[in-house]
Amino acid sequence: MTDEDGYFGESVAATYDESSAEEFQPEVVGTVVDFLAGLAGDGRALELGIGTGRVALPLARRGVPVHGIDLSRAMVDRLRAKPGGDTIGVTIGDFATTKVEGTFSVACLVFNTIMNLTTQDAQVDCFRNVAAHLEPGGRFVIEVMVPELRKLPAGQTVVPFHVSPTRWAFDDYDVATQQVSSNYVEVVDGHGRYRSIPFRYVWPAELDLMARLAGLRLCERWEGWTRDPFTSESGGHVSVWEKPAA
The missing domain is CATH 2.60.40 (Immunoglobulin-like)
Structure with a gap:
């Protein structure tokens, strides 16, 4: 299964970096990478929806081994064409169900990408899939908007x-x-x-229940990557769930 003719096919991949240019600014990417590298420690990172490598490439340059899952070959081709892109392992598939080898200390799903799963069942499956890939004590990080x-x-x-x-x-x-x-x-x-x-929006409390179904527990929630407090006025959040230690 691929997305070659879908919502993130060649026509979107060709201009994706330019159309999302604000997200590619070094100061924006830097805060994301700082956050994730701190959670990864000496372990590996799994990025769901790795796309063109906005986060994966600088995270790998920080010394964190990264593996990605993505449905779009066209997006991954852009990743491969960038310096260092050929060293990052990527599995083509639906990140709600696709399995990869090994375990990870951190998994991430950034920039509202959880909403690309357009049913509640698929979003629950995503949490379960991530939980199966995390090592004991591993963390799952999601960045997503609060529905407006x-x-x-x-x-x-x-x-x-x-x-x-x-x-x-x-x-x-x-x-x-x-x-x-x-x-x-x-x-x-x-x-x-x-x-x-199309997307499916999801509330913070709903995500917490999905995490509990997968055996994870909430350990952090912030307004953004710089760890500003999450409040009733926040337009989005970065949330971290933990897999219990063995």
Whole structure:
């Protein structure tokens, strides 16, 4: 199973780094890598949705052995083409169920990627899959948004998040099913292009229950990678669950 013709196929992979340029800034990546390297210690890291290597490559340069899982061969091809990319092991597959050899001291799922699993069952399976790969005392780290439902007045389902003369982007929520789609309209050379990607948003407390089902327990939750406190006003969170020591 691959994503060659799906939501992260060649057309998306070709411009992914540029379209997410803010996330590739050294100061942004540096805080992520500092956080993960501290948890990894002398162990290995498993990155789910490794993509083009935004996190994996600098983490590997810090001396942390990294293995990745990703459904998109096109994204992984971009990783492979970068310096050091050919030294990182990657398994092509669905990170909710794909198994790899060995155990890891830390596993991570960053930049809202847990929401690419569009059912609750798949998200639960992801936690169970990670738990099976963690060594005793290992940690699972997720970075994800807090659903922006407070921005929705009664009867409205759409939250815009980018508006410019040539690009419009908005999220469309279904609060009954926790389904949300990110929708993009772009004008290129005078022609309009539309793209929509489905997600399933998930609440912090729901993630904690998924972790408990997998035998993990919450040990940290922050607003972001710099460990600012998570509050009712936070727009996202970085959460860490631990596998009990043997």
